[in-house]
Amino acid sequence: MNILVTGGCGFIGSNFIRQRLAEAGSPLRRLVNLDALTYAGNPANLSGPDADPRYHFAHGSIADEKLISHLLEEHEVDAVINFAAESHVDRSIDSPEPFIQTNVVGTLRLLNAARRHWNALPASRRAGFRFLHVSTDEVYGTLVPGDPAFTEETPCAPNSPYSASKAASDHLVRAYHHTYGLPVLTTNCSNNYGPYHFPEKLIPLMILNALDGKPLPVYGDGMQIRDWLYVEDHAAAIWLVLQKGRTGETYNIGGLNEQPNINIVKSICALLDRKCPRPGGKSYAEQITHVADRPGHDRRYAIDCEKIRRELGWQPRETFATGLEKTVDWYLANRAWAGEITAKKYNRQRLGVAG
Template identity: 60%
Template sequence: MILVTGGAGFIGANFVLDWLAQSAEPVVNLDKLTYAGNLDNLAGLQGRPEHCFVRGDIGDRALVAELLQRHRPRAIIHFAAESHVDRSIDGPEDFVRTNVLGTFQLLEAARAYRDGLPEPEGRRFRFLHISTDEVYGSLLDDDPAFQETNRYLPNSPYSASKAASDHLVRAYYATYGLPVLTTNCSNNYGPYQFPEKLIPLCIERALAGEALPIYGDGRQVRDWLYVKDHCTALRSVLANGTVGEVYNIGGSSERTNLEVAEALCAILDELHPRAGGAPYRGQIRFVEDRPGHDRRYAVDAGKLTSATGWQPAESFETGLRKTVQWYLDHRAWVGRVADGSYRQAGA
């Protein structure tokens, strides 16, 4: 048994779906179902006894403690977080509450649970904390990719809140011996991503005939990681990672935001051409840059590869094509997100 937090969100849901597609080991899935939590993401698991969904907050220590005692998981996989930079600029308090205080409460519950486990269960227990490359700040064009030894220089309320949670996780290992693992991933994309993020936003706006907004000059660089490759990496870290260590997870696919939008438009031109045949790239529009916009992220995943043998299975081109096709094939899912009806399932 494992306990997954935030398992109805984008990355968490993909992880739960992949886990149960490959393993009979049950999952307790704890999610608060904020706007980004969507039970439609887990519709394929309906009726599966291996999946136990619980609506709740990681900040509710009593609830987490009760779940731990009842289900006795061998690991906690901690995805739950507020994660959208623009939202953190407009409302940073939610990010501090969930990412910092919520992680603290979860760590406290995990520490008490681990301390009460008999051996060898206590020795085998793991707390896997999923974080972001944004904690490292921004790179210049000719800087080497982020390594695990880079110092933290967060530039947004989101990345600062994640950096704080990373420090708490490390402190609980150093102070209490909690057997933690931390991963810092690059920009994810793929099925079930909420359409506020660049790739699904551009897909939906392109199909609607609307402008595709690109911040500033569009030359901000990100390392793109297909979400299912991220899930594979996390399973590798859980199985083979060294307690107390940090592992960067990247897709080795640096692209500017403008290049991403243009590649996406080219795929749509092929898979879903516009009436009259005009290219979608004509809908790209540059908009005012957001405050504190990091110029470049790039991730060196060499440590993870050396430790576990993991490599991404998808190139950016193959992953992006699969993503565009998924959104074209799942218009009902998109429609329920767009009109808000997806939230009724968790009401």
């Protein structure tokens, strides 16, 4: 199997690539990683695995249809996995247009190239070709306490420019299956966390700010609830859907770990109190600061992932407690990785609030 991964130098994509290249007995023959290396794309995320002879890196955008067509043909690609996306809600509120260009126009051009490639394949390979689109639970909108969790049948009701752009891309993927027959799969995941997470997101931001003695900014009352999914569990689910999922279907992937943001921050503080105590013995929780809420902030996300469990036998391996401890341990051991990003690749004035 030859795979084209887009956005493979980002958080989820790089964890997926690491997992695939480390997997014993994998059917993988070639893995091509196309990444534009924007602010969140970091080649250091793949330091080590990038020496694997099966790995090939291509620098470019999913909006470059000519380049994608060339890669698909040159590497005889059997499957496309689209991780590439602008994904930060605050950034989408400040400037929506880059989200439309990457998440909507880019996905459209990727689909165009994949469709041409698929149509040109011999019948024996056409039957096995897949296009897997990685999306988010944010396309479903928001829930209130007591509402049932999002299912694959929940109507889209996006509330931010980011989630609207992802919903649009989901619709395009669906349309290319129903109009042209392209064998597609879509996954909608809950909030990911784990190693190599870009420092603007809630969990790494809180870990790094705590260690640097900075405020731990929490939006509003901190009672915004998210379902937290350990990134390695997510990567394994995507691989399973690619191999065994029914074409044209959507699969929700969740961590079965609903937590309010304020609980996340307090849990991080408790772990750091134990693993890296502050001088004088004070708790990191003293650094928690409540700030004005984000405009249009969704109150609750929750994923019903019964479909992927029932059809494919998947369920998360990590509890929130085990996954968060692994994550804190990773950041404690890799502070140089995070320091390089915040110093060289990110405007530190923007490294503020997340969640």
